[in-house]
Amino acid sequence: MLSDLTSLHTEALAALEAASDESALEALRIDFLGKKGKLTALSSGMKDVPPDLKKDVGAKLNEVRTAITDGITSRQLAFQATKDAASVSGLDITLPGRPGLGIGSLHPLTQIRHLAITTLRRMGFALAEGPEVETEWHCFDALNTPADHPARNESDTFYLNDGRLLRTHTSSVQIRTMESAKELPVRIIAPGAAYRRDEIDATHLSVFNQLEGLYVDKDVSLADLKGTLEYFFREIFGPKTAVRFRPHFFPFTEPSFEIDVKLEAKGKEDRWIEIAGCGMVDPAVFEAVSQSRKDTLFDPTEITGFAFGLGLDRLAMILHGITDIRHLIENDLRFLRQF
Amino acid sequence: MQVSLSWLQTHIDLSHYTIPQLSDLLTFAGIEVEGIEQKGVNTDLIVVGQIKDSIQHPDAEKLSVCQVDVGQGSDRQIVCGAKNFKVGDKVPVALPGAELPGGFQIKEGKLRGIASLGMMCSGRELGLTDDHSGLLILDTTAPIGKPFRELVEPDVLLDLEITPNRSDLLSHLGLARELAALTGLPLKGEAHHVETDLQTRPATPAEIRIDAPEACPLYIARTIRGVKVAPSPEWLQKRLHSIGLRPINNLVDITNYILMEMGQPLHAFDLAKLDGGIVVRHAIEGETLVALDGQNCALLHDDLVIADQTKPLAIAGVMGGEESGVTDTTTDILLEVAYFQPSGIRRTSRRLSIHSDSSYRFERGVDPKQALGAADAATRLILAIAGGKAEDLAVVAGTAPTLVQNIELDETRARRLLGIPSFTADEGHAILEKLGLIKQTANEHTSHWQIPSYRIDLQRPVDLIEELARVIGLDRVPANFRAAFAATDTADRAYDHLMSLRSALANRGFHEAQTLRLISTTQLSGALGAIPAKGLDTAAVPVKNPLSEDHTHLRPSIVPGLLATAALNIRQGATQLRFFEAGRVFLALPKNNTREEERLAILLSGPIAPSSWHAREPQPASLYDLLGVIENLVGSAVTIEPKPIENTPGFLLTSELRNGNRNLGWIAQLHPARARDIDARHPIYIAELLPSALRQLQSGPAKFEDLPRFPAISRDIALECPQDLTHAQVLAALEKAKQPLLQKIDLFDQFRDPTGQKLPTDRKSLAYTLTYRAPDRTLETAEVDTAHQTLLTTLEKALPVTLRK
Known part of the structure; x- marks a missing residue:
């Protein structure tokens, strides 16, 4: 019996060595360990083994069974390893990836607007909005624009048949916001479309995009305006950007400034680029709001504020080096894909 | 406004300022410098030369080879392309090393094989005239070898943007006054000629009758007889030339000169053509007048005219009439200096589209107190240049209105608004005094200021603070970083939601478009047919004064814009079309009301994925792909129920997208006939969603549901x-x-x-x-x-x- 086991052991090891694939291994397992297998047949002879030999024979039987089982497992692992390696052999990982649905894009204007909004929100401004079809009062009168100001002319501003107009700036949202404000401070930004009766060309659109800002409280000063807008433009253009304020004139702020930032131009000297208008809210604006509200929350002798406005289309053009504003409304894929 | 630096320098010595320094000075005073143009040449290397000989270039038909005496002993050989000269002419010669205006460097060289040792110049090449037809031929008396700049004084032309509130800067004198205030330099020369000792007498009604005193409170007339109309002297022509004006004759040139010098428009009538005295009145409805520019103007009652007893002579403050103006045969004139109400001038000028240097100033406001001085200055010039004899007294109708009054400055408020803690009242007062304001009284808290008559922009206390801020500049103001808490508003939530939809679509391969909000009815009906879904079928809002037939209405839908976007990209060869646009639309409601709302439109057509080695031609998108995109957008918690809508020409399969009773938008396939119209190779699917409805589906934070514990x-x-x-x-x-x-x-x-x-x-x-x-x-x-x-x-x-x- 022991010698049978020994020769079976030798036979099994040889067979394991010879097994060339997984099916041969499975056949081997059945041949030796299956119900009718050789080892199974031998182990059924245990009952005839004399009791004094049972221990040795049993031990040998186990040894042979373990050897065969382990041999099969190790051969299986080897076959699996070979298969795993083969499964990726010949793959060229420099081939382009599967494109899925393809790459989409947000319009550059959306991206700029979002950058401006997220920056200003970090600085404590909330969003506000107002209608684009506006009354002349909200767009001009309340913003201290003289009754015969040329901007009101039909050659410059779009009107509807009922006398309302398409707002010429987002500044009308200043008025809308202050009219409905419940308390101070008012600290808002209002991105939105504005309309001017300009022929469309490389630098003009009849419909364009602005972002308005307003901060009203007790004791808001020019220092607040300067700190806020310098910080904002350095966030947009980089921390070292030079920002300058040039005195200017707008009907709804006094004093008023235009803001330039100094930008690099390839191969040229750095240039000052006009980027926004701003100023301290004119008391006449607060007076108009107070008259409309019929209360004293915006009493011009008690409160001050600053306002600013910038052209988002222009900002996008400057930041991306876009040379013709019409690209922004033509939506050529070759353009959109660049952003 | 065009400003000649040399003209300006007759009033103030700016020689210690470089052009960039001057430009900065103006810029930070709120006067934007839009252009700087060097006129003439500021170098000794451009000299007077005399052409001694000229022969045809052997190898170039259009060139000649000249020998030019530039006073250096031997003649200089110069090859030249101009034809307008003859031997013996004197011309400006740029020697090697010279730089012409615009930066062109003169070098020795060869032209078609012949050495050329310099360049003879045209007027344009020297920045003097627009004439580029030939060489600038100089006077025969010009000394050979003399630097050209000693013949023609170089100048700098500044193009300035004067803000509409500062009409007092619309003249060389006004600008010099401002620069004197800013720099502390003294004014010189004729600066005083605003003040005058000219004597006046009131006009008799027969001489001047003002029927519209609110529109014309002051009218001054000076009669000058025996003038001789002729070309202006050289200095005057040069002054006008220097700012781009064309000299006409001495009388007209003098009125233009005073306008540019003092900012006071004046007008000279030919006395012989006047029928009786002057009447300042509103036009009679339907009255016509041929203006100096030849335009035949039909006038309305609102327009103000200067008339005689029988006919209108001029459109007041805007433009003179052709018939009554000065001509070569004029001998007696009536010189008009007046003050006109700005708003009336603006209305008439706009309506008639006549924009003159005169109307430009009147509509911004002219200092009424300088009228007499201007009349005097102009008369003196006329007598000196055109001869004749003026009546001793100027005839005056009406009075100069007072446009400025004393203003109180609240020192505390000024300091607080400026935000400069160290700012003192004394510093502020020094600035205001520099600007010509006169302190009346002052105490600890307030001061009272008399405003010069030309500063009509200074009307309120805040205007004085503005002056302080302007002169101090923002450099002195500390940057204050202060924020307040900002509560999230409905607008914030709407923005964030729309932005998340935008990002989701971009991540699914869609490109965001932005199309104009103004469209045409043709584009509208072409794109939408009979506009589809119920509740979305409102009419477009028309614009009263559209710029063109292409932009007559506010869009009631984004779909027309997206279809135009698809068409454009199909023309560029694109087949995979995935676009969206989020933005506002405008709906006409009954009773002249309009509704504005945000929409999100999506367009899908062509291969579902880009062509690649994995699939060269991926299958074209179907309506279900677009529906799937929308289902993904709204999330698994929301079921979308498409409800077919009957009878939507222009589209197939049009369906409203509903969730319960809520309308979320609509979806459709563009009618294949119309897809073929724009050469689409694949069906085009479109949806237009209502982001506000989608947003209302989100009902706060999602509620957790226990995970199933038993098998299904x-x-x-x-x-x-x-x-x-x-x-x-x-x-x-x-x-x-x-x-x-x-x-x-x-x-x-x-x-x-x-x-x-x-x-x-x-x-x-x-x-x-x-x-x-x-x-x-x-x-x-x-x-x-x-x-x-x-x-x-x-x-x-x-x-x-x-x-x-």
């Missing part, structure tokens, strides 16, 4: 049914059965057989997996079988279906 059992069924039975009908019937154990219904196949072999052609098969689960126990098979069987029986009763085995 599923059963597959296949229903054979007529082609027109919809999935929605099957779902409805299954849900109506209210089987409590039924947890999920998944459609996994739809089968049709066009050949009719496996299934009749009018039938189809829908296959579903039905999932059963109880939340509190493991279901018994028998229990599920019973529930399933009951469900199927109900289904077969409710719908024309047969179960396929």
Whole structure:
């Protein structure tokens, strides 16, 4: 019996060595360990083994069974390893990836607007909005624009048949916001479309995009305006950007400034680029709001504020080096894909 | 406004300022420098030369080879392309090393093989005139070899943007006054000529009658007889030339000169053509006048005219009449200096589209107190240049209005608004005094200021603070970083939601477009046909004064814009079209009301993925792809029920997208005929969603549901049914059965057989997996079988279906 086991052991090891694939291994397992297998047949002879030999024979039987089982497992692992390696052999990982649905894009204007909004929100401004079809009062009168100001002319501003107009700036949202404000401070930004009766060309659109800002409280000063807008433009253009304020004139702020930032131009000297208008809210604006509200929350002798406005289309053009504003409304894929 | 630096320098010595310094000075005083142009040349290397000889270039028909004496002993050989000279002419010669205006460097060189040692110049090359037709031929007396700049003084032309409030800067004198205030430099020369000792007498009604004193409160006339109309002297011509004005004759030139010098428009009438005295009146409706520019103007009552006893002579403050103006034969003139109300001038000038240097100043406001001084200065010039004799007294009708009054400055308020803690009242007062304001009284808290008559922009206390800020500049102001808490507003939530939809679409391969909000009715009806979904079928809002036929209406939908975007990109060869746009639309409501709302439109057409080595031509998108995109956008918690809408020309399959009673938008396939119109190779699918409705579906934070603890059992069924039975009908019937154990219904196949072999052609098969689960126990098979069987029986009763085995 022991010698049978020994020769079976030798036979099994040889067979394991010879097994060339997984099916041969499975056949081997059945041949030796299956119900009718050789080892199974031998182990059924245990009952005839004399009791004094049972221990040795049993031990040998186990040894042979373990050897065969382990041999099969190790051969299986080897076959699996070979298969795993083969499964990726010949793959060229420099081939382009599967494109899925393809790459989409947000319009550059959306991206700029979002950058401006997220920056200003970090600085404590909330969003506000107002209608684009506006009354002349909200767009001009309340913003201290003289009754015969040329901007009101039909050659410059779009009107509807009922006398309302398409707002010429987002500044009308200043008025809308202050009219409905419940308390101070008012600290808002209002991105939105504005309309001017300009022929469309490389630098003009009849419909364009602005972002308005307003901060009203007790004791808001020019220092607040300067700190806020310098910080904002350095966030947009980089921390070292030079920002300058040039005195200017707008009907709804006094004093008023235009803001330039100094930008690099390839191969040229750095240039000052006009980027926004701003100023301290004119008391006449607060007076108009107070008259409309019929209360004293915006009493011009008690409160001050600053306002600013910038052209988002222009900002996008400057930041991306876009040379013709019409690209922004033509939506050529070759353009959109660049952003 | 065009400003000549040398003209300016007759009033103030700016020689210590470089041009960039001057430009900065102006810029930070609120006067934007839009252009700087060097006129003439500021170098000794451009000299007077005399052409001694000229022969034809042997190899170039258009060139000649000249020998030019530039006073250096021997003649200089210069090759030249001009034809307008003869031997003996004197011309400006740029020697090697010279730089012409615009930066062109003169070098020795060869032209077609012949050495050329310099360049003879045209007027334009020297920045003097626009004449480029030939060489600038100089006077025969010009000394050979003399630097050209000693003959023609170089100048700098500044193009300044004067803000509309500062009409006092619209003249050389006014600008010099401002620069003197800013720099502390003294004014010189004729600066004083605003003040005058000219004597006046009141006009008799027969001489001057002002019928419209509110529009013309002051009218001054000076009669000068015996003048001789002739070309102006050289200095005057040069002054006008220097700012781009064309000299006409001495009288006209003098009025133009005073206008540019003092900012005071004046007008000279030919006295011989006047029929009686002057009448300042509103025009008679329908009255016509031929203006100096030849335009025949039909006047309205609102327009103000200067008339004689029988006819209008001039459109007041805007332009003189052709008939009464100065001509070569004029000998006696009436010189008009007046003050006109700005708003009237502006209306007339706009309406007639006549924009003159005169109207430009009157409509911004002219200092009424300088009128007499201007009349005097102009008269003196006329007498000196054109001769004649002026009447001793100027005749005056009306009075100069007072446009400025004293203003109080609140020192505390000024300091607080400026935000400069160290700012003192003394510093502020020094600035205001520098600007010509006169302190009347002052105490600890306030000071009172008299305003110079020309500063009509200074009307309120805040205007004084503005002056302080302007002069101090923002450099002195500390940057204060202070923020307040900002509460999230509805606008913030709407923005964030729309932005998340935008990002989601961009991540699904869609490109965001931005199209104009103004469109044409043609584009509108072309794109939308009869506008589809109910509730979205409102009419577009027309613009009263559109710029062109292409932009007559506010868009009531984004779809026309997206279709135009698709068309443009198809023309560029694109086949995979995935676009969206989010933005505002405008709907006309009854009673002249309009509604503005945000929309999100999506367009999908062509291959579902980009062409690649994985799939060269991926399958074209279907309506279900777009529907899937929308389902993904709204999220799994929201079911979208498309409800077909009948009769939508221009589209197929138009369906409203609903969630319960809420309208979320619509979806459709563009009619193939119209897709072919724009050369689309694949069907075009469109949807327009209402972001506000989508946003309302989000009801706060999602509520957690316990994970199922007991296994589910599923059963597959296949229903054979007529082609027109919809999935929605099957779902409805299954849900109506209210089987409590039924947890999920998944459609996994739809089968049709066009050949009719496996299934009749009018039938189809829908296959579903039905999932059963109880939340509190493991279901018994028998229990599920019973529930399933009951469900199927109900289904077969409710719908024309047969179960396929």
